[in-house]
Amino acid sequence: MSKQIDTRGLSCPQPVVLVMREIQAGTHSFTVLLDSEVAQENVRRLLESKGYTINQSESDDSVVYETSK
């Protein structure tokens, strides 16, 4: 089971900060839970700039990014 980061309900830029920590920790595969479109765009931009690929799915009221590198 990969590590899960729950960014739901957090305002800018906390979703990005949390994901950034995971990237800096060198984790290659983790899951991000997101709700707002803004966080989705920002986290996607960050992950793609760092060379991650994103597998997007939806569950209940949130969007899930499964990352790999």
Added chain:
Amino acid sequence: MKNFFASRPGIIASGLIIGAIAVVLQKLGNPGNMGFCMACFERDTAGALGLHSVGKLQYVRPEIIGIIIGSMLVSLTHGEFRSRGGSSSVVRFFLGMFAMIGALVFLGCPWRAFLRLAGGDWNAVLGIVGLVIGVGVGAQFLKRGFSLGRARPTEGSASGWMLPVAAAALLALAVAGFSKLGPDVGDKMAPHAPLWISLVGGLIVGGLAQRSRFCTMGALRDLFIVRDMHLLLGIVAFTVTAFVLNLVLGQFHAGFVGQPAAHNQHIWNVLGMALSGLCFVLAGGCPGRQLILAGEGDNDSAVFVLGMFAGAGVAHNFGLTSSGKGVGVFGPTATIIGIIFCLVVAMVMTKRRPA
């Protein structure tokens, strides 16, 4: 493309259009280097509602109404309108209040700081330095885990509709000539562009900024936190467009002295905007962005906006505001108190999380 305006060309296009609208609104009657200023316009609207009594700073600004309603309409059509809140709302009220106080010490919000720069007012450079300092300090807390807590969907959507409905009610008052009913009428009313043009300008800016996430504070914050230039490109496009159009329309006047609604007390230009920047970064958005979020149903941003209105009343009623002559009697004291308030909030709400 899912959302063109969230792309790099999209944010640049948004900056271009918003900058052009600002300069045109100034040409059509808005005050100098104040085509758009969230703090000034909320202050004028607060004045028209009787929260302060400076006659020439009273007018229900259709731009503010337009931004909220524009954001509401666009977020509704894109399924992004959601009533949500509960992230330290009362803290956000006071952040809004101090953001306004800091802005009225500098004389403008970050939007106006860039417009002042684009109009040749070099005092704006001091304000922007202050903004960078405030945002930079706040960014350090964010990196260390600062958070005002999670927002949650509200039960029922009524509270998400409060600010959009209030904006619509203000529009009805504005159309009915409410701005002229105050104790100081006629030529003492704040200078302004024609009502309907201001409203349309506000609607376009509100819609564009909702789609593009245009944010004058986020532009700097993202540099500090993730070295991301995305939002900054929007601000650069905004400022350059305003500069070029100011040149074309004869609205560019370079210098430190004799600038419209500006003063030369450099230290307070820096510290006033540092206070504002700190408030915006802790609250997660510049004053324009707070209006946009309030239009999307975000209760926490709505409370921040109400705090700014209250701050305008406090600032003008108790001598905290600057004028062309310099800072107000108690402006410096209030600025220092505000900075201390922000630092205490930042420290209390920063908890080290395991890496």
